[in-house]
Structure formats: C-alpha cells, structure tokens
Amino acid sequence: MITAERKPLEEIIEYIKPFKRILLLGCNECVTVCAAGGRKEVGLLASGLQLALLKSGSSIEIREHTLERQCDPEYVEELVPMIGSEEAILSMACGCGVQQLATRFKDKPVFPALNTKFMGGSLSQGVWDERCKGCGDCLLGLTGGICPIAKCAKQLMNGPCGGSTDGKCEISDDVECAWQLIWNRLKALGQEDRFLDIMPAKDWRSGGGGGPRKIIREDLAE
C-alpha cells in the first residue's frame, strides 16, 4: 500500500486560514489502512482544526466527507454536486488523490493534509516499513523475495557493503541489512549459488529515469 502521515497542524492551518468554507476529504483506501486519512482521521483532523482555530479567535466551516478512492475519477465525480459552495479542498489522500482533485476541479484550491511516505506494508500494529521503490522491473525473483533497491540504504545490487554488522545496516541498528536478509532467504531456499550471479547495471528508465511513467493497457483503454 501507499503509506502516509498527517502533516503538522500548523502547516495545515497555514494552507486553509484564508478560507471560510472548506471540504475535508478522506480516502477509504491505503491511507485508511495506515490510519492516516480515512473517515476516522477526517473526523479527528476536523475537530483538531476547529479547536486550534477557536483558540486563535477564528473559525472555518469544515465539511467532512470520505471517498471510496480519491485517485479514481469515477469516485471523484461524486463531489461535483457538493463542491460548488466550498472555497477549497483539504485532502487526506496520498499525493495521487490530491492531484486527481486538482486536475478535476481546475478553479478550486486543493491542499494536502498528509505527507505521502512510501510503498510498504505493516510489520506489526502501528508499524509500517518500506518495501518497494517502483523500479518498474521487479527483481524479487532473483533476491529471495527481498528488495535490495528498497531495503538497502545504498541500493546495492550485488551483496552487502562493508558496513553490515550482526545483521544490521551501518546507518542504524534499527535498520536490518537487506543483504543479510536476502542471504538468509537464499540459504533457506537452497539458492546460495545465485549470490554469485552479477546483477548488471540497472536500466532506470522503467524506474522513472525515462520521465513520468504511464501504463496504457490497449485491451482496457477506451
């Protein structure tokens, strides 16, 4: 999923304080799962903002709403009947959702309430870690299902650097050495020989080096 964290209240207030009426818009997908921008967080942020604004002697009318998916034009259309009276939209979706809104409602200011973080998964309750950089040419089949691009601090593709100690990365004891993890997996799978294969320099065009990426599925495109 795409993970996110809420921006500091002060930054959000700076965005919205010129307005009298705003739409605070959650998203029911990834940001709900990572507890950053779902219905519940929309409610919490709305009251947090009202309280903070009250203290400073101002107020804004905040209308709360949560879409099934903010990155999907079909769901964003739902907003058309309600958007007219709103002066601005404060989005609690990831950056994809924010941009969907900005593209659809060309004359309406749209602000992000979240910082989009990374593609990852849940490690345990309340903990998420990065797992994919979206390089566009997945090599997990060669590395025992653990990604050195996303999980090695130097994105080394041919083994651990000289800083790997007791399974930890040189940058922090809180970071596991990706190549230790890969090696453990290769051993468990009986694929130790695979380590000796040199992974050649990567073609980063598929990873964004070729400019903004797009997928066109001829069988689905209208």
Add this chain to the structure above:
Amino acid sequence: MKTESNLEKVLAAGHLAVTSECGPPRGAVAKELTDKAKYLEGVVDAVNVTDNQTAMVRMSSLAGSVLIKQQGMHPLLQVVTRDRNRLAIQADILGAYSLGIDTMLCLSGDHTKFGDHPMAANVHDIDSIQLIQMVKGMRDESKFQGGSDIKGAPKMFIGAAANPFADPFELRVMRLAKKIAAGVDFIQTQCIFNIEKFELWMEGVRKMGLHKKCYILAGVTPMKSVGAARYMKNRVPGMDVPADVVERMASVPKEKQPDEGVDICIETIERLKKVEGVAGFHIMAIEWEEKVEEIVRRAGLYPRPEIS
C-alpha cells in the same frame, strides 16, 4: 600488462606493493594536500586520493589526483558511486586518464548519513561491482556503459575494496569472487587488526583460487592512541579491533601510545607477509602521513622498486 600503472608494474614484477592514502582538504588550498603527499614521496607505489570520504565534502579526488601527479607521484583515484551517476563517473574517468591517471579504486562510499550533508540525495545509479564492470568495459572493449564506442579508451588499473570483517562473514569471499568476475585487478582490504579472522578469510580466498586472479593488498592502520583504538572498535561500521589490541594500547602511558601503535602496525605487516596470497600493503595512516615512511622502512619494504 593491461595498463601503464606503476602499481601494476610493481605487482606484476612480483614485489610486495605498498600504497597509502591522502585525504584532500576541506577547502581549495592545494598546498594542504601536497604537503601531506610529500611524506609519501618515494615511500609508496601509489597514493590513494579519497573521494568525499565519510561523506564529507572535500576537494574532488580527481583534482587531488592531478595535484599528486604534478608532484611526480602515482595517484590512485578513488571513485564512489554515492555522488555521481554513470555519466558523470565515465566523464571523470576519461578526464582522469587524459591527465595521466591510470589507477583507480571502485567503491560504493559511506552513506551520506555519516557526513556533513545528510540531507543530500544518494545517487547509487550503479554499485561498486557494476562500476568495476563499467571501467573494464571502457578499458578492454573501448565501450561506454551505454554501449557506444570510445575514441581513445582509458586504460585504468582497476581496484576495489574488500572488508573481511563485515557480516555475513560467509559472503565475504564470495563478494570478492564477484568483484573478480566483474574485472577487478587488485584489492585493498579494510584495516586489519584481527589477524586470525583475516587469515580465515584468506583461507577461503585461496580455496577458490582468488589470490591468483587478483592482487590483494592487506590494509593496515597505525593507531595514535587508545582513544583512536576504542573509536575504531566501537564507532566505525565494519571495523574489527580485538579487545587485546585495545588493551595493549591502553597498557602504555599516553605519550608512548603513538609508538605502540606504530609497533603494532609493523608487527601486523610482518605477520601478514607470511600469509600466502598477500601481494602488498595498503597503509592508511589517516592524518598521520608522516609516519608512513618509518613504517615502510621498519617493515623492510624500503626502498620501493623503480620500474620503467
């Protein structure tokens, strides 16, 4: 011979090679570098010029190498993949070779977290093994990494680092094997304090016959003080300083510790000379370049061979 590198000539002639290093200054004063380099004149076969070491901005290793070259010495250009992509690195290699630099070291580099620009983006377009492949392709096939032809190929003698003390230990010989398969000509190891562990690594190296496929220069460092020993033991990632070495440094009064550090270094070299497959020594006397000559002389590695 693959190149005109003085280091290659010394190694190919069967001598124990000696290299040392010179870190460029954190400013634009050439004299700071050339003053340090003077201590190494006639004492070593090549002088490593570090590339933004510990991720701190310094004068570029290419400029530093040129300055060393102008002193009539043989620079060994260090290149890390942290700061430049493949275009910039290849451009620098062409430039370096055009200025008479024919020996280089391929590294991934310390993480930016450790330096004075932790906010910088790490490049890592390629890793150190892919860098070796690239430099070899430029030299032996006159091809850029992208595939087009080079007019006037840079003939670099290609080095890389190896750390026998990092984890997982069982991968450390295999990683050297990968570097050799990628095309490395010589290796400089991490500083050796744990000689038993180094010998164990060399056993694995010999078992795969790797010592016959590249030259292995054993890395040594004289410690200035027990504080330095403790710092390296506890704070430098991938360093293995055994407790008895720290104790030995602590056992002498403060003013005698530099001498003790030099003694340990020389004893280490003497022991490593007996290890089959060690082709020379890389003496990393960080900000202590003036001690290198004494170490080289006392370790019986002086004078350095003159090979034309």
